[in-house]
Amino acid sequence: IILLIITIPRLISTVGKTEQWISSLPTELSKTNNNISGKLITDPKALEEASNDYGNLVHDSPAAVFRPTTVNDIATLIKLSFNSSVPFRIAARGQGHSTRGQAMARDGVVVDMKGLRERGDREVVKNNIRMKKANDGIKVFGDSKVGYYVDVGGEQLWIDVLYETLEYGLAPVSWTDYLYLTVGGTLSNAGISGQTFRYGPQISNVHQLDVVTGKGEFVTCSKQKNSELFHGVLGGLGQFGIITRARIALEAAPRRVKWIRLLYSDFEVFTKDQESLILSKNSKLDYLEGIVLMHQGPINNWRSSFFPLTDHQRILSLVTQHRVLYCLEIAKYYDHHYENTLNKEIQTLVQGLNYIPGFYYEKNVSFVEFLNRVRSGELKLQSQGLWDVPHPWLNMFIPKSRIMDFNSGVFNNIIQKRNITTGPVLVYPMNRNKWDNKMSATIPDDEDEIFYAVGFLHSSGFDNWKAFDAQNIEILKYCNDAEIKYKLYLPHYSTQEEWRNHFGPKKWKSFVQRKYKFDPRMILSPGQRIFNNN
């Protein structure tokens, strides 16, 4: 801690000098054996792209963008910074789908991981036959000890991992709702979705990582080997190294998915059903989430259009009557020949649930259609110019013991009073025992076996995002006043005090120790504002 107090002001005082250093960077890079200076880009378009993200709220311009084509390029760049008298900051940018500038590097260098992605997925012409070359960045293996797994470049998109592994009839088990995110980006947070209650977050399904640390060293790590780096990097917000490869567990992929939504008006009944389903040994659900439907919002949204048009009016009048409805969303995977058995299982399962009679909806879709369910909504919004608007999101983990208080204080009060909510609001439980506390990802300290993920996935206009931010602040204030011991997911803070509170004393101590060990010159992911708070 003392070291930190001494070092941070020194680092801050070097910012002006960093700009000078950046102007000499191409020359320095050209002196390296790899001669990678051509991969450093300073054209205004590239800089502008790197100073924006999905949130569209923070805009920090880097001095340059770096487009590596090999992992060695990344190591060379980091080493240059590490060995220089004035280190420059470096941020890996996956898809830039953060919402608060986390993948930005003001006056530093943004490593555009897309450069590496282009090493695969090319068309090649051989003997006049056009073939799609296998993606070099995604390779499937089998091993009698660990079973099937895939080695994936940190720059790869989950959608490509899905398609490539399906070629072998296999797939990862833990996902995010949206698949156009990079493996490195989601593993730096946790990677959660409706599968998390059963399989844990994506970070719980990684066997091994290749990482280029903040010293420019290339390290392979796992639970057994270099475990401190392994645990640090998973959920580590990009602070300890750039993930260049992840080894991810695979299982046999199903072909079809029975996807069900059930409506509730009573939050207690809704959460009781959610909890009993995730704890049940019999239900064997593959996916469980929950959505809050507000009287002011549309009942279908970009996250998925599900309810049949003919039922919209019926659902809308129910929402108007209750002001808030809760929608349980579950899915079970299957293969064609088991459909009859599955239907019987579902019938039994649903009979035990206390949803509003008559408000049962079901869809039968392919596995890809289910996992990639958000894409069509995205494309629609893109075509309407509504995808690149500000996104003042708030994502939280709430202890189960306080979820009823959260409902009355937030869903039934703050949200109703302000009446501005647009976009999906998610609430679903997960099991603590599927998370590994040695990893950097942080969940509530509560004793409860279950905690809830709550996500306010707002879209706003350029002129009114502050009203959404004010709502987010009010929600956090309510939780603080009511002593609800929440944790932020996809966290963002502006002071180190807040980061310390976020991690808690024990985890913060090991986070800082790991930072000193793996990125002692505070080079990596400055946009998280943990160690470089300016």
Ligand code: FAD
């Ligand atoms: P970026 O925004 O580019 O980077 C995020 C952070 O990770 C930065 O600090 C960056 O420097 C660092 N980083 C990037 N690549 C690497 C790397 N290879 N090695 C080390 N550090 C790296 N999250 C969920 O968990 N579940 C969801 O269902 C979900 N749905 C989403 C839906 C949408 C539409 C959007 C926009 C986001 C969603 N997210 C979800 C959040 C998402 O997982 C995070 O924002 C994630 O960081 C985005 O990945 P990215 O590739 O865009 O990362």
